[in-house]
Amino acid sequence: RKEVEQDPGPFNVPEGATVAFNCTYSNSASQSFFWYRQDCRKEPKLLMSVYSSGNEDGRFTAQLNRASQYISLLIRDSKLSDSATYLCVVRLPGGYQKVTFGIGTKLQVIP
Amino acid sequence: DAGVTQSPTHLIKTRGQQVTLRCSPKSGHDTVSWYQQALGQGPQFIFQYYEEEERQRGNFPDRFSGHQFPNYSSELNVNALLLGDSALYLCASSLRLAVYEQYFGPGTRLTVT
Numbered sequence: 001r002k003e004v005e006q007d008p009g010p011f012n013v014p015e016g017a018t019v020a021f022n023c024t025y026s027n028s029a030s031q032s033f034f035w036y037r038q039d040c041r042k043e044p045k046l047l048m049s050v051y052s053s054g055n056e057d058g059r060f061t062a063q064l065n066r067a068s069q070y071i072s073l074l075i076r077d078s079k080l081s082d083s084a085t086y087l088c089v090v091r092l093p094g095g096y097q098k099v100t101f102g103i104g105t106k107l108q109v110i111p
Numbered sequence: 112d113a114g115v116t117q118s119p120t121h122l123i124k125t126r127g128q129q130v131t132l133r134c135s136p137k138s139g140h141d142t143v144s145w146y147q148q149a150l151g152q153g154p155q156f157i158f159q160y161y162e163e164e165e166r167q168r169g170n171f172p173d174r175f176s177g178h179q180f181p182n183y184s185s186e187l188n189v190n191a192l193l194l195g196d197s198a199l200y201l202c203a204s205s206l207r208l209a210v211y212e213q214y215f216g217p218g219t220r221l222t223v224t
Contacts, residue, residue, distance in 0.1 A: 099156065
């Protein structure tokens with residue numbers, strides 16, 4: 001089983017729609033979780049960290065479910081500019097500063 | 112405030128050759144991590160440098176080596192290139208080994224023919 005698994009998509013959604021992605025992780029002791037955004041042929045950029053209680057940043061909401069070992073990203077009122085690949089990132093336990101990236105979920109927002 | 116810079120932008124090499132990629136971290140950062148991103152995949156962690164030492168390493172062979180200089184810049188060296196080494200090589204910088212706020216450079220696209 002992969003350490004971090006994501007549905008690669010693509011998710012094609014109309015402008016204004018709400019879309020949600022899930023990401024599952026295999027190591028129950030994983031400590032920190034993040035969502036990164038990567039535009040085509042560009043570098044990844046941190047979108048948001050994921051906190052145990054869930055967190056929101058404008059139209060974006062991230063949640064963590066430790067019991068089922070997944071994190072989620074919800075995007076409300078999708079914009080054309082949200083089209084990108086969304087990478088799930090997990091920090092491993094044991095004091096390591098190494099992180100593992102998922103394959104990414106591609107989102108295409110359609111006019 | 113200069114962000115993370117990488118050079119060169121693109122590189123074409125032949126199998127068996129050696130390559131050196133360079134990275135300058137974001138101003139104020141002292142930790143550099145290197146990642147390999149194959150087409151259609153997420154970035155894979157290669158190694159991390161802090162205080163001029165390799166601190167963590169991913170599942171990459173010894174053909175991949177690195178160095179960090181006193182000014183915190185870093186090099187990634189790959190020997191005996193294979194076709195499978197073709198990828199985007201990303202450098203990320205952070206402060207004091209932290210990975211919760213990494214800033215990535217634009218990457219070096221390596222093609223091995």
